[in-house]
Amino acid sequence: MKKLVLLTFCIALTSYGVFAQQDLTLYELRSAPQSHGLNPSKIPLSKGYVLLPVLSGGYTAINSEGFTLSDAVQPNESTGKLDVTLDKAIDRMKDINSVNFDFRTTVLGFGFRAGAGFASFAVENKTSVRFAIPKSFFEFLWLGNGDPKFLGQRASFDGLGIDYMQYTEVAFGYARDFNDKWTVGLKAKYLSGQGFLRTTESTLGISTNADNYAITLDGQLAVQAAGIPGVLIDSLLGFGGLGIDELGDQIITSGTGNHGGAIDLGITYKINEVLSASASVLDVGLINWSASAKTKTSKPISYTYDGLPLTDFSEGSAEPENLIGTLDTLVSNIEFDEKEESFTTLLPVKIYLGGDYRILPKTNLSALTYNEYYNGRFKTSLRVAVTQKVRNFLMATVNYSIYGNSAANVGAGFTINGGPVQFYTVTDNVIAFLLPEKSKNVHLRFGINLTFGNNFSQN
16 A cells, blocks of 8 residues: 555644644734733723633644645646655655644633723633654655665664643733733633643664564653553553553543642733833743653663564555554563652743734734743744724734744634624634645634623724
8 A cells, every 4th residue: 555554644744733822813813802811911802701611712723843735745637646755745854843733622711891900710721732753753664664774774763752731721810001001911820730741751763684674673762641641651551451440430530630830921011102012921830740640761672573574564565554563562562660759840931022003093013923932942933913993893913924834824813793792713824724735834713702891992
């Protein structure tokens, strides 16, 4: 089947590639209560709002820093079929490729004006998954271990790993206009972690003997897990021992007992009647993982397998289950030392810096930079936007941004109010829905809110 499984795997990654939760478009859409979550000082343009369970919070953000689908397959005009060109895609990859997913759902929320202040409350479920995949990993599977690039050589997979985090956030916020210049907002958050899994060390490599194609796995591997992944990881790494009933009970109980906290801080300064600046720092906090928390560190790995040469798969003469069985045999022979004790992880810290210029009474031009620091890596994004208000029932914004290793991002969003019912939809990249095969970034927010006392004439 000539590399079909690998191609399917690569397409899945580029189609669903965890992100940075930038929300570049939503930041200016103050008619949507959700924008208040990006800067606690940007008070919503209503006297109050209610966020409905599930209905108010559909959020998906996807980013792949590697190739796009159009890099991996090309239409053949003479045959009418698609030609696989993954070698072209591999040429466009970085040494380490990040593939990121973020999802959120609203459980409940509300906010209301109180004199010069605005109080808010919200409960959200948040999940993020971040994969790190070396370019050499794709090359090895695509070319096969019989290729001159790997035969008799060590294929390095250093950096291959995953970072998964899932938690529920309960936020209490308050913003206040101190005078006609300064508005300050603060949110305090309680965090309840459901799951965590991180590769803390990954220096794996595979060598193929040039004489007999024997495959040797070597290196070191270490993972931290807690919550539901802490229970499942034993089964995934071949440490069974739990019955179905016992496993189910542990999964239920492992999603509790992981506690943490964080704060958000926002500031808005009105320079004059038409110009303002704003800044926010979000998710400065941590979670202590104690339920089913464990750290597994492999003993030095050196295992040789004399079974199926992977080159058979790359040449299309082997079934994919044979490849999977070969890799499973290699991984299942890794021996781990385990330490069961709690550990603490920091959240990704997010920083927004923005400027807003009112060019017409209902039209604003703005610029924004989004920055994220997490686990030793720093990412930044830039965006310029135009936002238009139409009475108290419609607000819309369009923008251009550079983020996620891509300069092909055009965002748009709007809110429509019919009485207290508000529908909103926001995306940082419209192009992803028009030309998905050429896009590295997918982002979408949508839902239905209840808003009361709308006043879009506020600045």
